[in-house]
C-alpha cells in the first residue's frame with residue numbers, strides 16, 4: 620500500500636505536526652506501507668491563477684512550469700493521502716491550501732452528479748484512493764478542529780476519495796518540556812503509532828485509540844496559566 624503524507628506545517632519536522640507524524644509514520648511502516656512524506660512549505664508554487672487551461676487548452680496539465688507535476692503524480696498513485704496540518708486561524712495552513720488548489724488538473728472540468736450533488740469526475744489515470752487527516756492545535760478543545768474536518772471531508776468527496784478518519788491532538792505543545800510540565804505522554808505517542816498501524820491494516824482507526832491521542836494532559840486552568848507565562852505581555 621502506498622501512502623503519501625503531505626505535511627503542511629511551516630515548521631516541517633520541528634513542529635508538533637512533525638512530532639505526531641513521526642510516530643504515525645512508524646506505525647504505518649510497521650503495517651508494511653510504503654510511505655512518502657512531502658512538505659507544502661518551501662514548494663515554489665505561487666497561487667493558482669484560475670485560468671482553467673488545465674480543463675480546456677491543456678487538459679490535465681497546468682500551463683505554468685511548476686513544482687507541482689511530481690506532487691500530482693504522487694497524489695495520483697497514492698492509495699491513501701494523509702493531509703497533516705496544524706490548525707491555523709481555524710483551518711489548514713496557507714501553503715497546504717495552495718498545494719490543494721493545484722490539484723485541480725487531476726479532475727475533469729465537466730460536472731457530473733454524484734450522490735445528488737454536482738462534482739467533477741476524476742481523470743481516468745487517477746487512482747481511486749482514500750484520505751485521512753492528522754492535525755494538531757494550540758487550544759484545548761476538540762471543536763477547534765471542526766471547520767478543518769468539514770473542509771477535508773468536502774475535499775475528499777470532491778476528489779472522490781473515501782475519508783478514513785482524523786488523528787487529532789489539541790493542546791499540541793506536548794513536545795515542549797515547559798508546557799507539558801513533566802506529564803508522561805508515552806501512551807499518547809504509542810496510540811499515535813497504533814493509529815497509523817490501524818489505518819493501513821484496517822482502513823480505519825479505533826475510537827479508543829483516537830481518544831487516548833486527544834486526552835487531557837494538564838487541566839485547562841493550568842494551561843491558561845502556562846500560556847499567560849509564555850505569551851502574556853509584560
Ligand SMILES: Cc1cc2nc3c(=O)[nH]c(=O)nc-3n(C[C@H](O)[C@H](O)[C@H](O)COP(=O)(O)O)c2cc1C
Pocket residue numbers: 628629630631633634635636637705706707708709710755756757758759763791792
Ligand atoms: C498563525 C497561527 C494561527 C493559529 N491558529 C490557531 C487556531 O485557530 N486554533 C488553535 O487551536 N491553534 C491555533 N494555532 C496554534 C497552532 O495550531 C499550534 O501552535 C500547533 O502546534 C502548531 O503546529 P506546528 O508545531 O506543527 O507548527 C495557530 C498558530 C499560528 C502560528
